[in-house]
Amino acid sequence: MPRPRALRHALAQRARALTEARWFALSVFALIIANAVLLGAETYSGLAREWHHWLHLAEHLCIAAFTVEIAVRVCAHADRPRDFFRDPWNLFDMAVVACAFLPLVRENTTVLRLLRLARVLRTARFLPQLRIVIVAVARSLPGTVSFLLVGALLLYLYAMVGWVFFSEANPGQYGSLGRAVLTLFLLMTLDGLGDAVHAGLEISRWSIVYYASYVLIASFVLVNVLIGVVISSLEEARELEREQSPTPDAPSAPASVPPSIPAPAPIPAPAPVPDPDVDLRTRIAIARKALDDLEAVLPPFLAAHPPGPAAAPVPARDTARS
CATH class of the missing domain: 1.20.120.350 (Voltage-gated potassium channels. Chain C)
Incomplete structure (x- = not known):
């Protein structure tokens, strides 16, 4: 079984x-x-x-x-x-x-x-790009929470300053802390900024510093920081998706030869046995060519270097005495 x-x-x-x-x-x-x-x-x-x-x-x-x-x-x-x-x-x-x-x-x-x-x-x-976006949003939550904390502190600080300076002249927008926070939150999107600046200039010329600094920090710096956090999380999500995507399998070794054992080297074919008659004729031809070369070189050499006088033969009797 x-x-x-x-x-x-x-x-x-x-x-x-x-x-x-x-x-x-x-x-x-x-x-x-x-x-x-x-x-x-x-x-x-x-x-x-x-x-x-x-x-x-x-x-x-x-x-x-x-x-x-x-x-x-x-x-x-x-x-x-x-x-x-x-x-x-x-x-x-x-x-x-x-x-x-x-x-x-x-x-x-x-x-x-x-x-x-x-x-x-x-x-x-089933949609990889949508999955990457959702993962990026989830991974950006810690950075987004930090952004919200910084934004809440900024809103609270400027709301208190706005309540101090504009509560009496403009109670509809800065009459309380809640109204001031709501007004500044809408100004973060630059909605109604022109009307707010003109109303502030009627109260004090220094209001332009208040609104300009708030718009510069809230609408430009903080929003760009949030965009940077989301883009960074999107890159991380793409890298994570790339790591989790299946990779093509490597080509496997042949079934007859395991991967750990190298394939045997091919056996060389045996050298052909030479024919005795052919080998003898080849040697004779080589010897003849060597003799021909010697005959061509030897006469000039003898002419340039003549042999010396031959030594006199030793008498037989002297050889016997010695």
Whole structure:
């Protein structure tokens, strides 16, 4: 009998092949868009009353389809279930689908519609650029919180200064701390700045310094800092998406030769055995050529270097005496 581990591995492979198919992603994306269209159709009272039964049936079909999708994604991680819960998008999808089965949520129409609206955010799973933007917004939250704290301190400081100088002459905008904060918050968008400057000049010429410094710090410096934080988070999100994107597998080694064992060197072919008759004729030809060269060089050499007188032969008797 096959082992349970082998069964889980086979199930995970089949489910993974299904979830990685292009038609599966397109089907889920189309289902999410259809669910968003149904949610928008329910906002028309006449259409909702006339097609109430069909809209209710379509909602149940969407829930069933989303449940099957989540089940297939869970099966795709049957051999390594921890990896499923490490992906935040998987947790988000499971939470949105699971909440539709809770009794308290099903009884509360407002909460149920909000959860159905959250399904539209699942389109980010199938759109890489939208997913990068959402991740960038989430990563920029710490910097945005710091920006909000600095902006709140700036608003409080200028609101107190504006209340001190303009509360009596302009109580409608600076009569209290709350009114002053609201006025300066609107001025941060440069809306009504001209009217505020003209009204301030009627009170004091120094009001131009107040408004100019506030607009320079709030509308230019702080807003550019916020844009810088968002752009930096967007680059980080792109780098993170690039790291998590699957890379093409390297070409594998041939099945006959393991990667760790080098391939054997080719065996050289044996040298041909020379023919004895051919080898003898070659040697004779070489010897003849050497003799011809010697005969051509020897006469000039003897003419340039004549041999000396030959030594006299020794008498035989002297040789015998000695």
